[in-house]
Amino acid sequence: MSKVRVLVxxxxxxxxxxxxxxxxxxxxxxxxFAGWEMYHVKGSPVDPNRLYASQSSGWxxxxxxxxxxxxxxxxxxxxxxxxxxxxxxxxxxxxFVYDTTGPDGKPLTTHxxxxxxxxxxxxxxxxxxxxxxxxxxxxxxxxxxxxxFRSTDGGKNWNELPGLRGHGTGxxxxxxxxxxxxxxxxxxxxxxxxxxxxxxAAGAFxxxxxxATWKPINRGxxxxxxxxxxxxxxxxxxxxxxxxxxxxxxxxQKHWDVMxxxxxxDSWTEVxxxxxxxxxxxxxxxAHEPETxxxxxxxxxxxxxxxxxxxxxxxxxxxxNEWEALTKGLPQRDCYVNVLRDAMAVDTLDKCGxxxxxxxxxxxxxxxxxDSWxxxxxxxxxxLSVEVxxxx
Amino acid sequence: MTSYVIRVxxxxxxxxxxxxxxxxxxxxxxxxxxxxVLDALEARYPMLSGTIRDHVTQQRRAFLRFFACAExxxxxxxxxxxxxxxxxxxxxxxxxxxxxxx
Numbered sequence: 001m002s003k004v005r006v007l008v009x010x011x012x013x014x015x016x017x018x019x020x021x022x023x024x025x026x027x028x029x030x031x032x033f034a035g036w037e038m039y040h041v042k043g044s045p046v047d048p049n050r051l052y053a054s055q056s057s058g059w060x061x062x063x064x065x066x067x068x069x070x071x072x073x074x075x076x077x078x079x080x081x082x083x084x085x086x087x088x089x090x091x092x093x094x095x096f097v098y099d100t101t102g103p104d105g106k107p108l109t110t111h112x113x114x115x116x117x118x119x120x121x122x123x124x125x126x127x128x129x130x131x132x133x134x135x136x137x138x139x140x141x142x143x144x145x146x147x148x149f150r151s152t153d154g155g156k157n158w159n160e161l162p163g164l165r166g167h168g169t170g171x172x173x174x175x176x177x178x179x180x181x182x183x184x185x186x187x188x189x190x191x192x193x194x195x196x197x198x199x200x201a202a203g204a205f206x207x208x209x210x211x212a213t214w215k216p217i218n219r220g221x222x223x224x225x226x227x228x229x230x231x232x233x234x235x236x237x238x239x240x241x242x243x244x245x246x247x248x249x250x251x252x253q254k255h256w257d258v259m260x261x262x263x264x265x266d267s268w269t270e271v272x273x274x275x276x277x278x279x280x281x282x283x284x285x286x287a288h289e290p291e292t293x294x295x296x297x298x299x300x301x302x303x304x305x306x307x308x309x310x311x312x313x314x315x316x317x318x319x320x321n322e323w324e325a326l327t328k329g330l331p332q333r334d335c336y337v338n339v340l341r342d343a344m345a346v347d348t349l350d351k352c353g354x355x356x357x358x359x360x361x362x363x364x365x366x367x368x369x370x371d372s373w374x375x376x377x378x379x380x381x382x383x384l385s386v387e388v389x390x391x392x
Numbered sequence: 393m394t395s396y397v398i399r400v401x402x403x404x405x406x407x408x409x410x411x412x413x414x415x416x417x418x419x420x421x422x423x424x425x426x427x428x429v430l431d432a433l434e435a436r437y438p439m440l441s442g443t444i445r446d447h448v449t450q451q452r453r454a455f456l457r458f459f460a461c462a463e464x465x466x467x468x469x470x471x472x473x474x475x476x477x478x479x480x481x482x483x484x485x486x487x488x489x490x491x492x493x494x
Contacts, residue, residue: 035405059455059489060405060443076409079439092438095447 009038012381044131054126078156099162112174130185142182173202201236217265243290253283271320282344291319305336329373342385357383399484410437459486
């Protein structure tokens with residue numbers, strides 16, 4: 001029988017929630033890495049028991065954790081003792097060192113700071129881990145300050161893909177309120193050389209050669225907070241989602257505006273339609289209906305909570321523009337939580353399950369594609385990320 | 393070359409990360425300094441690399457302090473010899489996390 005495993009990253013640890021295919025009774029395991037910020041936990045599509053986790057702390061910096069048994073035990077890749085002090089090479093699974101030269105050989109060391117001056121790139125943390133679709137030992141990391149790293153040895157060593165920062169627009173990127181983070185990585189299941197990423201506040205980018213070279217894909221985006229509202233870069237993209245059957249169709253929740261692209265990001269059109277507010281962070285696609293998408297509208301960029309204290313997921317069955325509120329089982333009064341950008345996911349069971357976590361520590365699940373919701377857990381630390389594995 | 397057994401006390405989160413119960417006891421050869429102690433610590437427990445000092449610059453992470461013998465040694469140069477009591481193992485070398493809420 002099928003089984004569902006929900007991987008939850010929170011401000012103070014990670015949790016693994018498991019259920020059978022009915023998704024009625026849940027076991028809660030955790031906190032794993034109690035006290036640490038767990039920005040993201042994600043499993044390999046090739047080997048579902050291979051999990052990668054980003055563990056970070058203001059005191060101790062970044063740590064990468066890996067599990068080979070579905071989250072029962074964890075290890076820091078390459079953490080075995082050295083034969084003697086100073087022996088080398090020493091794997092360093094938490095060593096994210098920026099490549100200082102772009103493809104043209106010129107140093108690439110600064111980006112735009114909040115005050116408009118140039119500022120050096122400084123590694124802060126890993127926001128998102130994206131395991132390869134074909135190799136359990138290959139995994140991508142999106143980091144703050146924004147850059148893309150890759151490990152091909154199960155997380156023991158990391159190397160930057162410098163073509164992203166080096167393609168030319170890097171000095172125009174700037175941090176949003178949450179920092180300058182690369183938070184979205186999408187691997188094209190039909191074209192192994194195509195990768196999409198998104199950065200706050202730079203925009204979306206695409207590589208068609210496996211990450212060697214990149215180009216901005218932001219045509220059609222409009223952002224009021226930058227001088228040229230339709231600039232090539234500078235847009236605060238919050239999240240992008242794709243259905244694996246149609247990798248050229250992308251859905252985006254931007255700082256404001258919900259957008260879609262039908263040409264692999266070459267152009268975007270707004271599909272906010274009748275949403276009560278088009279600000280938000282999450283966006284995701286139904287597992288079996290590529291035109292069914294979900295967002296959680298948030299009041300505004302300064303009021304990070306639902307409108308009128310009512311937590312509502314909005315669903316469009318037409319790929320945008322026409323939206324319906326999904327409220328059954330969700331609090332409809334006095335609710336002032338946020339749903340962060342990586343905190344929604346779907347399972348692939350026949351009746352698609354939809355899951356999201358809140359900054360109030362609730363993880364909600366719907367086993368009927370959003371028609372109704374129940375909390376799996378109510379009182380976790382603030383949820384940073386939610387990923388779902390459907391296991392056979 | 394003379395070797396010494398140095399006692400190192402770590403913050404709870406780092407003890408847990410490295411699977412250390414109580415103090416870490418590290419064999420250090422030659423001059424006992426912050427650098428040689430941290431080199432020995434990271435060699436024995438590679439998962440601690442980068443959590444106390446930066447991988448590249450080797451600078452102490454901002455929210456950590458180094459104490460010993462009731463003295464704050466955080467701003468000493470990394471190759472300054474540690475106090476004799478630390479070298480002889482009568483006092484531990486303390487790595488302390490800054491107090492902060494949240």
